[in-house]
Amino acid sequence: MKHISILWSVVLLMLLSSCGKTKNEVVIYTSVDQVFSEPILKDFEQETGIKVKAVYDTEETKSTGVLNRLLAEKNNPQADVFWSGDPIRTIVLKQRGVTASYHSALAQDISPIFKDSEGHWTGFSARARVLIYNKNLLTDDDVPKSIFDLGNEKYKGKVAIANPLFGTTTFQFAALFSSLGYERAKLFLSSLKKNKVVIATSNGDVKKRVVKGEIACGLTDTDDAHEAVQEGANVGVVFLDQVGLGSLIMPNTVNLIYRAPNEANGKKLIDYLLSSKTEAKLAKSCAQMPLHKNVLIPKDVPSLDAIVPMQINYEETANKLQEIQNYLKSWVEN
Secondary structure, three states: OHHHHHHHHHHHHHHHHHHHHHHOEEEEEEOOOHHHHHHHHHHHHHHHOOEEEEEEOOOOOOOOHHHHHHHHOOOOOOOOEEEEOOHHHHHHHHHOOOEEOOOOHHHOOOOHHHEOOOOOOEEEEEEEEEEEEEOOOOOHHHOOOOHHHHHOHHHOOOEEEEOOOOHHHHHHHHHHHHHHOHHHHHHHHHHHHHOOOEEEOOHHHHHHHHHHOOOOEEEEEHHHHHHHHHOOOOEEEEOOOOOOOOEOEEEEEEEEEOOOOOHHHHHHHHHHHOOHHHHHHHHHHHOOEOOOOOOOOOOOOOOHHHOOEOOOOHHHHHHHHHHOHHHHHHHHHO
16 A cells, blocks of 8 residues: 555646646747747746747748648647737638637737637737838939839839748738739739849848849848848838828738646736837837837837828728739749
């Protein structure tokens, strides 16, 4: 009996130890650049004592790598939280039954435009799509003012975009199809192809090509453009279509995974990401624009109040993204 008692004590200690480990960790998948997301996750780890296990996307397969992994793991979830650089993939996950509802008290003052009404995702710290241009190659008068200018012959061979099968370029094209309708959007993409648009591997690659003068201008995100300016590159940044269509605003989103292994810690991490403190850090590190009011930000970070936004419905745009995937693949390959 004494040996049995000792055996059960050992088993109980092992179980308690295992439970302790489970309670003291959280697993997050993210498509946000590791250089910006990792410091935030490290701060959370230090402040809470909760171990963070993070899985990051690669630059070339931005947003699609972890998305496909989450879909594959639907029936056996390994992640607790998904932090996305835009709402579109998160909405796809919601539609596929991968996400769970969670209304964070930290998001009460964030506009309903940037939140799922059912609590399956919440937006924070936004970026925008912009045009970056090399000042040695284009004068201020020559710089495009509208995205539709990029199809003009004067910019033939002078414009770069990231591969539209991945990342925020996909989001931007889906938003154009959603706003303009299929035929007008298809006509615009045809004008880009006819104008010999350069397809780069990523937004970062677009930035590098413009900075080096290999290309005159290109579409990228505000964080990439801000990085180029901070590095002292002779570049300018333009918010396109400020009279008319508007610029695409892309909030980060965060959501809880359905049947998350560490749900309680997942909610704590979500609360942390949605805090004003996190938005202030992201504004400083990568020029992201806070969705909370009265967040202290650097002077060179634009305010959302000063930008004419593209009027889109994020859920409709997510549906459009799935509809145009085959067309985009054909457009890239031909």
